[in-house]
Amino acid sequence: MSGEPSADCLFCRIVRRELPSKVVYEDERLFVFEDIHPKAPVHVLVVPKRHFSSLEEVPEGEAALLGEILLRARMLAREKGVGASGYRIVLNTARDAGQSVFHIHFHVLGGRLLHWPPG
Numbered sequence: 001m002s003g004e005p006s007a008d009c010l011f012c013r014i015v016r017r018e019l020p021s022k023v024v025y026e027d028e029r030l031f032v033f034e035d036i037h038p039k040a041p042v043h044v045l046v047v048p049k050r051h052f053s054s055l056e057e058v059p060e061g062e063a064a065l066l067g068e069i070l071l072r073a074r075m076l077a078r079e080k081g082v083g084a085s086g087y088r089i090v091l092n093t094a095r096d097a098g099q100s101v102f103h104i105h106f107h108v109l110g111g112r113l114l115h116w117p118p119g
């Protein structure tokens with residue numbers, strides 16, 4: 001169910017530290033860790049601890065959580081040294097965007113020139 005912990009979700013298991021990850025930041029609501037296959041010198045994933053399979057599953061009432069994720073992503077980009085040089089926040093949603101892990105996650109990418117449009 002939306003927002004409920006999922007026993008077999010990869011990122012729920014990472015959040016619960018049942019699986020290892022390089023943790024960058026954690027608070028009551030958010031968890032941030034290094035992407036296992038970084039696509040840029042800076043590549044972290046920002047996830048809510050609560051399980052939503054994608055943006056499509058986030059209820060209207062969770063606007064504050066989504067805003068918090070963006071502000072945390074900005075702070076982490078600054079801390080990683082790319083606040084001024086630039087960074088990209090990516091939220092892949094469902095099949096055509098290539099979403100491969102079905103626990104909502106915001107990519108923060110930076111440290112190199114990021115081409116546009118994406119593939």
Ligand code: 5GP
Pocket residue numbers: 010021022033034035036037038092098099100101102
């Ligand atoms: P998506 O394609 O769903 O937007 O992104 C999934 C991301 O999760 C990919 O960038 C992939 O490298 C990353 N990923 C997949 N499995 C793991 C894992 O077990 N640990 C970590 N840290 N990242 C993972």
Ligand code: ZN
Pocket residue numbers: 006009010011012013050051052102103
């Ligand atoms: Zn999950």
